[in-house]
Amino acid sequence: MLLACAQQITGINAIYFYAPTIFEQSGVGTNAAFAQAALIGLINVLFTIVAMGLIDKVGRKPLLLIGLTGVAISMSLCAWEFKQAHYKIENAAIFEELNIPAPMNLVGVTFNSDTEFKQALRIELGDLAAKDYEAKLISNAIQFNAKLFLFGILLFVASFAVSLGPVMWVLLPEIFPNHLRGVGMALTGLVNSAVSFSVQLVFPWELSQLGAALTFFIYGAFALLGCILVARYLPETKGKSLEELEATFIK
Template sequence: MNSFQLTAFRFAAIVAFGGFIFGLDAALISGTVRFVTAEFGLSDLQVGTVVSAPGFGVIFALLVTGRICDALGRKAALLIIAALYLVSAVTSVIAPNFEALVAARFLGGLAFTSLSLASMYIGEIAPANMRGKLVSMNQITIVVGLSAAYFANYLILQASNHAAPWVESLGLATYTWRWMLAVEVIPALIWLLLLLTIPESPRWLVLQDRLDEAREVMRRLMPEGQVESQVAEIKASVASATVTKSFAAQVKELFEPRLRTAFWIGLAIAVVQPITGINAIMFYAPTVFEQVGIGTDAAFLQAVVVGVVSVMFTVLALLLIDRLGRRPLVLFGLTWAGLSLFVCAWCFSEASYQLTEASIANLAGSVDIAALQSLAGVSFDSDVAFKQALNGALGEAVARANEGALLQQAIQINATLVLLGIMCFIAAFNFSIGPIMWVLFSEIFPIHVRGIAIPSFALVTSVVSYFIQQFFPWQLNNMGAAEIFLFYAVSISIGLAVLAKILPETKNKSIEEIEAALVRV
């Protein structure tokens, strides 16, 4: 890379570090579910509320993010977001009750708009031939953050099981979930400080008619001889449409016939990405793996593997996105993801659950094995029926607290095939729609509406994600694993059919060239 490309890479890397914070926030909570549920005595819907609180918060944040980043600039908006992450992380650690924890996580959700703003900023400072790679860095940092969180959760869980003096002095056994959430604090502070070193987006500066400042930034990103032509190209793009400062007018413009093609592409991508069910698995990873019957410790370890697979295939997507293009990766990845979840659904539909006298004896010391004697030798053909029987025998609180061990003793399933299916799904998502959604968002909308368009479609994604996170614990205990995996597999198939019809190819095109192709005159 030349010096200009290195500069663009540095700015993009700093902004994309927000994805690492997002990944930490999203995945750290997955390890706390069992502990928070026991400490605060939560129901399924309350567990969903704790986990999905950021998803609810981002819905409100996205309603004003576009206005803020257009009025104050991309950099100022990112600084506000970094501060919210930091405050949320600290208050989550010290939350004294369920309500305080939900409020703290809701505050963090206001910062989840970092994903849409990062793709916007990087898309506006990146050279056309590097845009796919640089915007995809956002997804890489997300999955690195997820992986780091799963690994941190696993290490903290293992440490909490030891009786060493330092474990007791730090309170790892007593405050396990608080230590897990505390992992986010230092990275959030680092990101806030790093953001102070980046410049404002040159395209936003042109939009504000601050041309001298825009030229100054562009001189750091391209040779001097290209600066004036780039400024002229951006000014022409802005002048080609009637630009207003009214929020309502900008939102209304998204629905105009001239932007209809970009609108439908953006809407389809925004719905398809979360409806794959990725957040159900990523936000509840240990819980999901416990359903296979591998036990709690192994479930946390499998979550670490999820993080590693996510990183590997996101990096692969990064290497191929500007070579093979956006469309082939999306269509192949969704096909792969759908088939993987169909396999998982089939495995769970064939599973059976039965506690034997020997398996009940193995549970001695964890639960009242006398209460389980009535279930000895009784076979259940679904996880829902088995869990309901456990609730009746042990009581819901005890059954939920020991669910991983109970499933491990009772389930008969092709666990290897299920785990392979889940890992393939994770790989497929991160190879395709995961990183590419943000790349396309940064490319398909004209500059004069991008500040509204990207947060608006990120809002659609967030609303769908929120409902998935909120209701997953309830669905798991009332619908069962087979039905959930089948639902997501069918949803992926429908999304694949839609995107195969409307998704264009945008590789190696400038933002202005893409606008000319998609915007109807």
Template sequence: MNKMVNKDIKDPSIKVKMNKSYTILISLIVALGGFLLGFDSAVISGAVKGITIYFEMTPTMVGFSVGCVVFGAMAGNLLAGPMSDWLGRKKVLIIVAALFSISAIWSALATGYAEFIIARMIGGIGIGGAILIAPIYIAEIAPPKLRGTLVSFNQLNIVIGISVAYFSNYFLVDIGTDSWRWMLGVEAIPAIIYFISLFTVPKSPRWLILKLNNIALARKILMKIGGEAYAEITIQEIQRGIAKKETKGKLKDLLSSKYATIMIIALGIAFFQQITGINAIFYYAPTIFEQAGGSTDSSFLQAIVVGLTNLVFTLVAIWLIDRLGRKPLLLIGTTCMTIALLMATFAFNNATYDFNEKTLEKVNNTEIKMALQDLKGRSFESQSLLFKELKLLLTPKDALEFERNEIKNFIQINDTLVLMAILLYVASFAISLGPVMWTLISEVFPSKIKGIAISVVGFFNSLVSFSVTQVFPWELSRLGPTTTFAIYALLSMCAVLFVYKFVIETKGKTLEQVEELLIRS
């Protein structure tokens, strides 16, 4: 076996028989964290109306109640990397599962706004850990030829979680005034299943060698994945990588010119994944469709279609990522995202707000209906002009009520074009920035700095996501949907240029080969 020291896994003289079913099973169990992440992220979209009424929230409070999960994820991001280096990937994922369980139960039972926020932030910490450590674990146990596909299982589970959340919300919405509690509480079931299942997966072989020098256990795990030859080759490659690293990576190392290319790619992709508005779409899907004139029931149904589209095209991405490659998927996806956002901009730009006897009759609030009589016979070409006029007619409280529940009665828009735009956008994200970002992040960082680097990039990604979800309700109500989608379209166009200029292809390469390529470049 010592003759294999300098051979590559692709060497035709070495026969490696992969135990695909075992590796896939491990990856699926670990990727259940992605399911919880997706469910937790999307379930709030159906609960927004209920919690807004129950906790008597302003638009800023609504934005924070939704975005606080991402705020909690920042803490999870910062803690997850170093903790996974210290305790191991598996133990951190077990802690994550426990946090999801606690958050689901507590947020469903909360009776005060502050209590609700704390419970949601605990879930956010779980999200911060799951979104970083699950891909790292899978990347470290996956053979190079399967790595892109297996890491994408995490993104697949995220979108399954989103879809299940939309279905769950649809079926629970008519339970009554406390339907939001059921929406949030059902997450405890998969969270507990995840917690129990994690005890059946092995520890990361790379972590065992790097941190504990436990080669015997690492070899046993790797043999189960790919046989004796694969285990020996992989161990030797890991050891060669370790031999190049004399000290543990520190935060200041990330600023070194040695890692400049890696950090540009990682931070850039993390930025564009969120700044182009994906979480605004998922968190506020029913709200967007209501803005386009849909009823509550139809907006929830359309949100389900969004979730299913995300699921189908994530499956397409998993099929293509190790065939077509990472960079081509990113270029195709971000280009189509730009087109979709321009379609949405066009649809809302051509919308009008008509005040006539028929539309005014639909208003439920008597005081608002009386105040709006002064607008009878008028039409507004933009939401911002309408809101400017409403400030003169309505109290701040009534204006807020109008924005939440009544504006949909007055909009005249091509709602089919809006739905098509949103579906194209989600499909494009699902084949590109969604799964490929996490695959790249799990591949590009050397073992020396992986723990600290993944935390920094994850924190940055969550910070951008928090900013988007916090600002989105304000953007819709103050800037209007036209300007909001135009901004996202411009940012998506910038993402295309970034991918073309900076992102490199990692398809089919070992983690050590990717490291050598990036550091050398």
């Protein structure tokens, strides 16, 4: 159950499904956002292949520890980038493009966080207009190192794809005893799907209410916790038969 939760609670499916939105809000623009979302898929495939080649050489547990460490580092990097970001609409041209009046309390004013900027949008534009134009205005206003943020996201995907993604589905059938394997895998799949659904459901709210920095920090913290628990409690199954593993766990 630990792995079933850890695989999803680090935010992988939220990153996949909301990648264009995340990149657009990082200031790269809509077209670049979709291109970088496609790059995420490519990185995922490549590092899954790497995991397939390493899983019987390196072992399940080392790959998980490497991957979870990478996830924690990458999410911390993304959180730090958004923490350093500033938001400033330099001129009123963006409002003319959107065909809305330019609030003078927004133009030329520097905001120190995305939550502060979003709050100002709601105050000046109203809730409905702020929701409609938020992504475009954030993309225009944000000032931070978008390339470093992209590196953090790609490192996250690579770390996940080389560890939690494929390794969990190899490791869990080896851990469950023969007579419980079917039920155990079904229950694992249920927990995995439930956590995935919850993460995706909450993710937009987290971005809106907590801000990107805290959201990514939370995912990094979950990865670090998972790394500690895997190091402490998860056995290595490489090179052992199912019968040997069952005898070990029964003891």
